Amino acid sequence: LSPEVVVVVNPNVLSVVDVTEGLAEDGVVIVNSPxxxxKIRETLGLKGKKARVFTVDATGIALETLKRDIPATLMLGAIIRATGLVDLEKTVEVVQEKLGAKLRGEVVEANVTALRRAYEAVKEG
Structure with a gap:
């Protein structure tokens, strides 16, 4: 297995598991961290390597925007920004549709706002 993209939602995992094991040489690592x-690149032993490392404080944004520590949807925004694999606006439409079937409108919009904030807050280094 040679993953091209690794997403770390819980940064505590970094001290327990080698999340870069098998990572493609030009792979992408996205970490939920302030x-x-x-610093994450150094922690992961990727200094001087080709892999791209991104961070976003998805937990902080979730707490501010959603008032809860639920960063999963926000990490989707980070994945979109870091990889460019899918279109942000199309993803927003799908999130609105899927969450809209289950949640109140204001909760859906808070999730969309949080997703967009995470997308904008991604840092590469």
Whole structure:
């Protein structure tokens, strides 16, 4: 297995598991952390390597925007920003549709706002 993208929602995992094991040489690591990406790169032993490292404080944004520590939707925004694999606006439409079927409108919009904030807050280093 050679993952091209690794997403770490809980940064405590970094001290327990080698999340870069098997990572493609030009792979992408996205970490939910307020730490700068350069520090995470060093922690992961990727200094001087080709892999790209991104961070976003998804937990902080979730607590501010959603008033809860639920960063999963926000990490989706970070993945979109870091990889460019899918379109942000199309993803927003899908999130609105899927969450709209289950949640109140203001909760859906808070999630969309949080997703957009996370997208904008991604740092690369």
């Amino acid at each position: 730490e700068p990406p350069e």
